[in-house]
Amino acid sequence: MHESQLRLLMFLQDLLFLQKEMQDFQVVEKYEEMGFPLDRKEKIEEAIREVTEQLDRDLYHRFQQLAKKYDRPMAPVKKGVCYGCFVAAPTGSKLITQHKDIIEFCNHCGRILYRTD
Amino acid sequence: MELKELFNASNVNLDLEAQGKDEVLLELINLLHLDEKAKEMLFKMLKKRENLGSTGIGKGFAIPHCRSLVVDKLNVAFARQRQGIDFNSIDDKPAHYFFLIVAPPVEISNYYLPVLGKVAQFCKISDITSRLDKLTKVEDFLKLLADSGS
Numbered sequence: 001m002h003e004s005q006l007r008l009l010m011f012l013q014d015l016l017f018l019q020k021e022m023q024d025f026q027v028v029e030k031y032e033e034m035g036f037p038l039d040r041k042e043k044i045e046e047a048i049r050e051v052t053e054q055l056d057r058d059l060y061h062r063f064q065q066l067a068k069k070y071d072r073p074m075a076p077v078k079k080g081v082c083y084g085c086f087v088a089a090p091t092g093s094k095l096i097t098q099h100k101d102i103i104e105f106c107n108h109c110g111r112i113l114y115r116t117d
Numbered sequence: 118m119e120l121k122e123l124f125n126a127s128n129v130n131l132d133l134e135a136q137g138k139d140e141v142l143l144e145l146i147n148l149l150h151l152d153e154k155a156k157e158m159l160f161k162m163l164k165k166r167e168n169l170g171s172t173g174i175g176k177g178f179a180i181p182h183c184r185s186l187v188v189d190k191l192n193v194a195f196a197r198q199r200q201g202i203d204f205n206s207i208d209d210k211p212a213h214y215f216f217l218i219v220a221p222p223v224e225i226s227n228y229y230l231p232v233l234g235k236v237a238q239f240c241k242i243s244d245i246t247s248r249l250d251k252l253t254k255v256e257d258f259l260k261l262l263a264d265s266g267s
Binding site: 007010011013015021022027030039043076101117 | 155158161162165166168169171172175183184185186188189207222223230233234237
């Protein structure tokens with residue numbers, strides 16, 4: 001179950017960031033000055049709803065709790081270090097030693113970890 | 118940061134084969150050399166971004182862009198498709214020249230919007246489309262970026 005759940009969470013995080021950008025008047029103004037019309041901003045809500053409906057309820061709840069605490073509830077792990085709190089992940093972490101799609105939380109800050117390498 | 122510093126032979130394609138908007142996005146994403154899952158996620162994100170308003174800015178240009186966790190630094194690509202693609206551009210004309218810009222949600226250097234702005238400016242240079250049409254190799258494109266001061 002967790003393989004695609006991590007990707008869904010990452011997608012949700014991207015969409016939430018886009019939503020935040022679209023709520024920032026100055027950023028929207030910059031986009032429009034560059035020539036990008038943003039006439040269907042409301043579509044973002046629909047996309048977020050689609051993704052959250054596919055998420056495991058407990059996992060989504062934990063994501064929401066983390067989102068209350070941190071701007072970024074997810075953090076990349078690079079060279080064994082959580083880039084949310086900059087504390088090393090345990091050496092036995094499956095995310096680090098085996099594959100990218102496992103759900104793991106930082107032991108120190110609790111953020112959901114992902115790899116980009 | 119100057120645009121010429123961001124492009125190289127591996128992220129430029131002057132003979133795009135795509136025949137539709139989705140195919141263009143996929144071929145552009147391929148130029149970023151990401152793994153398959155990252156490519157899929159990025160494609161979905163770019164599609165969602167397009168839903169908010171087309172990134173076809175007219176005059177034959179489209180600049181699909183988004184922020185995504187699948188990259189850990191600013192990534193760009195350029196492609197040209199001679200026949201033209203319906204990209205729902207603001208002037209309803211086909212798009213021939215495509216810049217892809219992708220950055221992580223948080224960047225220390227914060228290049229994303231400035232680079233997007235520079236690309237948009239580059240697209241507004243008078244006679245730029247005829248100069249892009251004449252390009253035969255990637256090096257010419259890099260030289261064009263350098264000559265334009267972008």
